[in-house]
Amino acid sequence: MSTRDNILQAIAKNKPSLKPAPEIVVPSEKDPAILLSQFSKMIEVMGGSFTITDSMESIKEHLDNDSREGNYIVNTVPSIGKIEELINKESAPDSIDNVHKAYIKGTLGVAENGAIWVTESSMVNRLLPFLCQHLVIILPASQIVANMHEAYNHIKIEEEGYGLFIAGPSKTADIEQSLVVGAHGPRSLHVYIVSSSL
Amino acid sequence: MNTAVKDHASLSEVFNKDRERVTWHDETLWFVRKKRDLAAHSIPEWEQLREYASQIKDHSLSNLDQYLIEFEQRAIENGCVVHWASDGKEHNEIILDLIRKNNISQIVKSKSMLTEECHLNEYLSEHNIKVVDTDLGEYIVQLRKESPSHIVLPAIHLKKEDVSNTFHEHLGTEKGNKDPKYLAGVARSVLRQKFLASQLAITGVNFAVAETGGMVVCTNEGNADIGAHSAGLHIACMGIEKIIPKAKDLGVFLRLLARSATGQPITAYSSHFHKPRPGQQLHIVIVDNGRTRQLGRDDFRNSLKCIRCAACFNTCPVYRRSGGHSYHTAVAGPIGSILSPNLNMRDNADLPFASTLCGSCTNVCPVKINIHEQLWKWRQVLTSEGYTTTGKKVGMKGMAFVLSRPGVYRWMGKTGRWVMRVFPGIASNKKFNPWYKQREMPEAPKQSFREWYLKKKK
Numbered sequence: 001m002s003t004r005d006n007i008l009q010a011i012a013k014n015k016p017s018l019k020p021a022p023e024i025v026v027p028s029e030k031d032p033a034i035l036l037s038q039f040s041k042m043i044e045v046m047g048g049s050f051t052i053t054d055s056m057e058s059i060k061e062h063l064d065n066d067s068r069e070g071n072y073i074v075n076t077v078p079s080i081g082k083i084e085e086l087i088n089k090e091s092a093p094d095s096i097d098n099v100h101k102a103y104i105k106g107t108l109g110v111a112e113n114g115a116i117w118v119t120e121s122s123m124v125n126r127l128l129p130f131l132c133q134h135l136v137i138i139l140p141a142s143q144i145v146a147n148m149h150e151a152y153n154h155i156k157i158e159e160e161g162y163g164l165f166i167a168g169p170s171k172t173a174d175i176e177q178s179l180v181v182g183a184h185g186p187r188s189l190h191v192y193i194v195s196s197s198l
Numbered sequence: 199m200n201t202a203v204k205d206h207a208s209l210s211e212v213f214n215k216d217r218e219r220v221t222w223h224d225e226t227l228w229f230v231r232k233k234r235d236l237a238a239h240s241i242p243e244w245e246q247l248r249e250y251a252s253q254i255k256d257h258s259l260s261n262l263d264q265y266l267i268e269f270e271q272r273a274i275e276n277g278c279v280v281h282w283a284s285d286g287k288e289h290n291e292i293i294l295d296l297i298r299k300n301n302i303s304q305i306v307k308s309k310s311m312l313t314e315e316c317h318l319n320e321y322l323s324e325h326n327i328k329v330v331d332t333d334l335g336e337y338i339v340q341l342r343k344e345s346p347s348h349i350v351l352p353a354i355h356l357k358k359e360d361v362s363n364t365f366h367e368h369l370g371t372e373k374g375n376k377d378p379k380y381l382a383g384v385a386r387s388v389l390r391q392k393f394l395a396s397q398l399a400i401t402g403v404n405f406a407v408a409e410t411g412g413m414v415v416c417t418n419e420g421n422a423d424i425g426a427h428s429a430g431l432h433i434a435c436m437g438i439e440k441i442i443p444k445a446k447d448l449g450v451f452l453r454l455l456a457r458s459a460t461g462q463p464i465t466a467y468s469s470h471f472h473k474p475r476p477g478q479q480l481h482i483v484i485v486d487n488g489r490t491r492q493l494g495r496d497d498f499r500n501s502l503k504c505i506r507c508a509a510c511f512n513t514c515p516v517y518r519r520s521g522g523h524s525y526h527t528a529v530a531g532p533i534g535s536i537l538s539p540n541l542n543m544r545d546n547a548d549l550p551f552a553s554t555l556c557g558s559c560t561n562v563c564p565v566k567i568n569i570h571e572q573l574w575k576w577r578q579v580l581t582s583e584g585y586t587t588t589g590k591k592v593g594m595k596g597m598a599f600v601l602s603r604p605g606v607y608r609w610m611g612k613t614g615r616w617v618m619r620v621f622p623g624i625a626s627n628k629k630f631n632p633w634y635k636q637r638e639m640p641e642a643p644k645q646s647f648r649e650w651y652l653k654k655k656k
Contacts, residue, residue: 004282007438007486011263014494019260021443022253024450026243042463090476093394093428112453113463126427126475130420148464149449157445158410161276161473165452167464170420174335174351176358177226178378183334184386184393185420185466 028146035111035144042114046168047181048189056080059192071100076124077138091125102132106139108154112147115167120160135186141195205548210520224518231512233461250450252566255503258443265408265441272411276473279481286316289485300431302397305329308422310402311349311506312435314528330392332421334385341368347522349529350459350508355521399425403436409444412472416465423469433481438489439502454564458507492540497575501536503565510559510569516552532559536572547585550576611646618642
């Protein structure tokens, strides 16, 4: 008998009688103004920064300014500028290592913790949101939900090969509990919350 | 680890030699507990969430084989390769085999308590294979050739000066520069090169979702992701008990995990892995290593619900004042003390006794494990299996004899009081009277309360 069969057999023998799964009922705030306020506050609590805007033009301007400064900026959001063609799903890590700033689109925001669900197709390459020095996420304000229960009601985690909740820049407190922002991943996270749809 | 395993009492005696340091360690961990409290109290439905999490895990364990089969099926459909390991040895061999098959030499690893439990790094080292731990705390202790002392905060026992000295010795940082930003910055550069060059990334699994075949990995640093997304081979290691039934269950667990662990509402990264990226291999190793045995123990099955948050560590007065290394196991603290005896009763018989049974651990556990009750129950099991020390056995039997015979009890009291008055040296001899190690002896009264009361009655 294989290890697999041994383990499964041992479990079948040792497991207790079937207990029912609970029905999860948790109250959720629905007011968009309250959600927006809570979400933006939590972005800051998690070490990020935000701008609320109704103008894709203003974001486009920021992107243009960034690019003019001479740093390697990668944009993956069609509505705010030219897409970086050099980076795709199969790009090697070395080609992403020198990205200074990356603009990617967020799918959903969670008000209770400032987290944003980002899919593999949005980020184009799995390393992009991690190796860039600074990360910028564009998120529609209409896509902010109250809590994680709501979030999982709205997303299908297996739809793509990889997806994640990003909440703030990379950080660590492993050296005598002193918070250091920018552990291995981005040193900053800025979120543009857009009140019109993209 | 050598075969002469010292026990918690003697190891913590060493730890306690530096009283200032112990107080600092105590306060640091209590501060983390306070952050957990702030986070928990900010959620009105916190207790309800704990109950949901507990029930989801109870349900999951009662249907574990079916969920594992479902998980494996989905994972294979997603393009993953699934391995099963009965114990640590088999787990290590599977990984070594994959390393050899793929001609791998550059390996990075993010936090996995399971790989600590299986002693993976030591095993690979014996085969001349080096693994770099990339979580900053684990990287630090790896350089120091120590084991992590806390499952969430691996270097909590170290001060800035210690890290500075270690980095100066191994990475050539400025001597005496203990600025955390500077030190973390150096680690960032060094480890980025390791990530980019990595051929194998080993990660743990916080939650394995049966419904989708996906694995969730939570970090603040992003190190699990950078490794997994750079390396051509990603191996995710999980114990069988990491299974949860459905994606929506993650809503409950991700609300509880970081708040219980560090007081954060969520970690910076909560990554959901389903498929390997183009051209990559994604392998999953599902490990038993005593978990099916624990599953069969009615009294201790609940311990398998653990989500490795370490809230119990942070609140435990004994852990705070003895440190993780006093527990001589991969997982220390209260939860370690009810998991480890299942792995090896002889070596870990001391651990359930490293407790005052105050119950604080049970109180903070996000999945409602009755830790303090299990600590007490393990004491019964270990004693009847013959694993308590002779001293303790004789002492307990002696105490039972005296306390159940009022005449003997009174005579012992009278003699004891007489000895304390006439031969005070005996009572203040720490070898003979362990009670005196941390306490003053009271003044021995001339008569007992009973004697006084009877006299007064006349």
